[in-house]
Amino acid sequence: MNDNTLISFRDVSYRYESDTDTPLPLALKNINIDIKKGEFVAILGHNGSGKSTIAKLSNAIIMPESGKVYIKGMDTVDEKLEYDIRQTVGVVFQNPDNQIVATIVEEDVAFGPENLGIEPKEIRKRVDDALKSVGMYDYRFHQPHKLSGGQKQRVAIAGIMAMQTECIVLDEPTAMLDPKGREEVMTAMQRLNKELGITVVLITHYMDEAVKADRVIVMDSGEVVLDGTPREVFSQPDIIEHAGLELPESAKLANELRKNGVELPEGILTPEEFIEAFKFCVSGGNEK
Amino acid sequence: MIKDITLGQYFPGDSFIHKLDPRFKLIFTVFVLVEIFLCKNFLSLGLIFLFSIACGLISKISFKVIMKGLKMIYLLIFFTSALQIFYNKTGTPIEIFGGKITTGGIFTAIFMAVRIISLIFVSSLLTYTTSPTALTDGLERLLSPLKKLHIPVDTLAMMMTIALRFIPTLIEEIYKIMNAQKARGADLENGNIIKRAKALVPIFIPLFVNSFRRAYELAFAMECRCYNGSNRRTRMKKMHTGWRDIVALCVVLLILAAIILLNHFFGAVI
Structure with a gap:
């Protein structure tokens, strides 16, 4: 493990407690994942593939049944390190309503730093900075329940940012949002990663979001089945489909057209790339 | 109707009243509530009523909002006043609609109505102008001596x-x-009280289940x-006691003195 590794899963297995006598199957089976500082990683998987379990394990909310989870070398099992771990990795959950504690936006963002016992002046600064970087500064005096889903989720992200964590894990942050809200949250996450250098782990089942990451990890029934750049991962449609997922719309369309004899290059992932390639194809390769 | 609950609602602003120290604001509110109960005649009650209206104006909260909050208790005001009209038999009798009521009854009725309105007005002004976090923080600090009792x-x-x-x-x-x-065909509006109460069960069960999940x-x-x-928790917003709190304290004390004087020199209605 080198110094650049922020989150490290070593042979991690996890099983949820069962209500009956028969134990549930393993939610995670011998997972090995290393996430480096500054990466934007998307974890893909259908429901029940174990992807949300990863979020909870990386924040010492649950402990692995076997194996180890290290956050910057800190073992999550060690209760004394709980505070330090949660100051390193913050988690944003799916439902924005259920993670906002206070009745005013800025007071909610201040909740994390207040818990850490930080000086009031410093909290004020952190809260303002965090709200500005997710574009919610103008809403700082608003009441959370009057905001849209995308806005609420950005407040939740700001709440984690104000704790100045090095890494933010987002557990399906866009699942309950409309397209506009998803766009807002995606833009905010990309900014955090590119401009502030925060490591982002995005757990999602939207392919179009995963395409924007530096690295994609595909999960299927508790195992990592693919791990690589979006281009590498989405060039394996068979494995993707077997994992219960679909290729991004643009890639699917390109593949179908290619099957029917349209000469499109491999590796098209985004609508922009598709348009570019299609223009080139239609013009017969004459136009650039 | 549930939507009319304005309890705990907060309207951000930067008026004099908004800027008071929440701890003092809590104490002042209790103080003014006591003062309202101390009033014995229309002069003192009128004074405190004008004071509440003035507070409302200073806070720049729209009166429409405050009236909406009062909507919930119109019935309460109406019944309390109506009872006074029929039970209080002092003063000159007047005959209206074949029934006998007295001027004393009418005065007490008006008195009660104004008193309840002032009470609600002042206490809702507290929540309207103080963010719930500030309010609970203030309460926490005021009650902090109780920590010694392990509360x-x-x-x-x-x-x-x-x-x-x-x-x-x-x-x-x-x-x-x-x-x-x-949408599934539940009938919530018709039938007698028992039927309607029963119809609420399928509403409250999912609500409870969801609340538990939310809590989790x-x-x-x-x-x-x-x-x-x-x-080891700290707070972003420190509570500052400033000149505003002292001014407010003086006003509240002056009003107390005025009420005592007015009560003393003019006859009591109640």
């Missing part, structure tokens, strides 16, 4: 904040569930943000 004041304050935070969320949810049940998720999210109910 977890800070935890209780946190519980109160969360309760206030989730009132609008849960109201929204009630509407959603009601609509969902109506919220607890996770709070833990993620390093909450553990310990004392």
Whole structure:
């Protein structure tokens, strides 16, 4: 493990407690994942593939049944390190309503730093900075329940940012949002990663979001089945489909057209790339 | 009707009243409530009523909002006043609609109505101008001596904040569930009281189940943000006692003196 590794899963297995006598199957089976500082990683998987379990394990909310989870070398099992771990990795959950504690936006963002016992002046600064970087500064005096889903989720992200964590894990942050809200949250996450250098782990089942990451990890029934750049991962449609997922719309369309004899290059992932390639194809390769 | 609950609602602003120290604001509110009960005649009551209206004007909260809050208790005001009219038999009798009422009755009725309106007015002004977090923080500090008796004041304050935070969320949810049940053919509007009460069961069961799930998720999210109910919590907003609090204190004390004098020199209605 080198110094650049922020989150490290070593042979991690996890099983949820069962209500009956028969134990549930393993939610995670011998997972090995290393996430480096500054990466934007998307974890893909259908429901029940174990992807949300990863979020909870990386924040010492649950402990692995076997194996180890290290956050910057800190073992999550060690209760004394709980505070330090949660100051390193913050988690944003799916439902924005259920993670906002206070009745005013800025007071909610201040909740994390207040818990850490930080000086009031410093909290004020952190809260303002965090709200500005997710574009919610103008809403700082608003009441959370009057905001849209995308806005609420950005407040939740700001709440984690104000704790100045090095890494933010987002557990399906866009699942309950409309397209506009998803766009807002995606833009905010990309900014955090590119401009502030925060490591982002995005757990999602939207392919179009995963395409924007530096690295994609595909999960299927508790195992990592693919791990690589979006281009590498989405060039394996068979494995993707077997994992219960679909290729991004643009890639699917390109593949179908290619099957029917349209000469499109491999590796098209985004609508922009598709348009570019299609223009080139239609013009017969004459136009650039 | 549930939507009219303005309890715990907060309207941000930067008026004189908004800027008062929440601890003092709490004390002042209790003080003024006591003063309202001390009033014995129309002069003193009129004074405190004007004072509440003045506070309302200073806070720049629209009167429409305050009236909306009063809507919930129109019935209460009406019945309390009506009872006074029929029970109080002092003063000159007047005959209206074949029934006998007295001037004394009418005066007490008006007196009661104004008193209740002032009470609600002042106490809702407190929540309208103080953010719930500031309110619970203020309460926490005022009650902090109780910590010595091992009463977890800070935890209780946190519980109160969360309760206030989730009132609008849960109201929204009630509407959603009601609509969902109506779409499945539930009849919520017709039938006698028992039938209608029974119709509420399929609304409240999902509400409770959801609330538990919410609580569970919220607890996770709070833990993620390093909450553990310990004392090392700090606050972003420090509470400052300033000239405003002293001015307000003087005003409240002056009014107390005026009420005592007015009570003393003019006859009592009650």
